[in-house]
Amino acid sequence: MSEFEQCLDVLNELFRKDCLFSFATAKDNIPSVRVVDAYYDDDAFWIVTYAKTTKVIDIESNPHVALCHNFYSFKGKAWNVGHPLNDNNTAIREKLITVFQAWYFAHNNEADEDMCYVKFVPETGFFYRNGTGYKANFMKKEVETFPFESPIDLE
Numbered sequence: 001m002s003e004f005e006q007c008l009d010v011l012n013e014l015f016r017k018d019c020l021f022s023f024a025t026a027k028d029n030i031p032s033v034r035v036v037d038a039y040y041d042d043d044a045f046w047i048v049t050y051a052k053t054t055k056v057i058d059i060e061s062n063p064h065v066a067l068c069h070n071f072y073s074f075k076g077k078a079w080n081v082g083h084p085l086n087d088n089n090t091a092i093r094e095k096l097i098t099v100f101q102a103w104y105f106a107h108n109n110e111a112d113e114d115m116c117y118v119k120f121v122p123e124t125g126f127f128y129r130n131g132t133g134y135k136a137n138f139m140k141k142e143v144e145t146f147p148f149e150s151p152i153d154l155e
Contacts, residue, residue, distance in 0.1 A: 007134045008043075014127060015040030020098050023047070024066040024121075025078075026059035031144070032058060038067065039099045043138070044121045046094055048084075048104065052065040052088065063078070065120060071089040071150055074125035076138070081119045084110055089117055111122050 001009075016039070023036045032054055038045040045067060049056060059065060063077040084093045096117070097104050110114055118134045133148025 003144045003145060004136070004141050006137050007145070010127065010129045010132075010134060011040055014129060015045070017128075018102075018155040019069060021045075021067040021069045024054060024068070025055050026062055026064070027058045037100060038120070039096060041095055044119050046092060046096060047078075047118040047120065048100060048108060049116060049118055050112075051080060051116045055117055056116065058119065059118065067120060067122070072125075072127045074120075074127075076123040076124070077104075078118050078120040081117050083113065083116055092117065 018037050018039060020035055022033050023037045023038070024031055024033045026032065034055060036049070036055070037048045038047050040046075042112060047055075057123045059078045059080065063079055065076065067074045082089060084096075121138075123139050124136070125134075125138065127134050127136075128148045130151070131149055133146050134140070135144040135146075
C-alpha cells in the first residue's frame with residue numbers, strides 16, 4: 001500500500017462518522033464561517049443542509065471553501081448536489097441517514113424541495129493520527145508524512 005493510500009485509510013478512520021467542522025465560504029471576498037456536521041465517504045465530505053442557506057448561496061458563486069476541526073484542515077471545492085431524493089443521491093442518502101440517524105429526520109424535511117446535500121472535495125489537507133502528521137495534496141495524490149503530536153489535549 002502506498003503512503004497516499006495509507007493517508008486515505010487514516011481519513012476514513014478519522015472522519016467516516018458524524019464530525020463537527022467549521023465550514024468557511026466567501027462571497028464578494030467576505031469570509032463566513034459556521035459549524036456543520038460532515039461525513040467523509042468516497043474521497044469527499046458530505047453536508048446535509050438547505051439550498052437557501054448562506055453557505056449554499058456562497059458556494060454557488062465561489063466553490064472554494066475550507067473545513068477545519070481542531071488541528072485538522074482541508075481546502076477544496078464544494079457544490080450543491082441536489083435534493084436527497086434525486087436518483088444520483090440514493091447511495092449517499094442511505095449512508096447519511098445512518099450516520100446522522102440521531103438528528104437526520106428531526107432536523108430535515110425531505111418533502112421540502114430546498115433540502116440538499118453539499119459535497120466537498122478536498123484538494124489539500126492536514127490531519128494526524130497516532131503521532132503521524134499528513135500533509136496531503138489530493139489533486140496530485142501526494143502526501144508528506146512527519147512526526148506530529150497535538151500541542152494540546154483536545155479530546
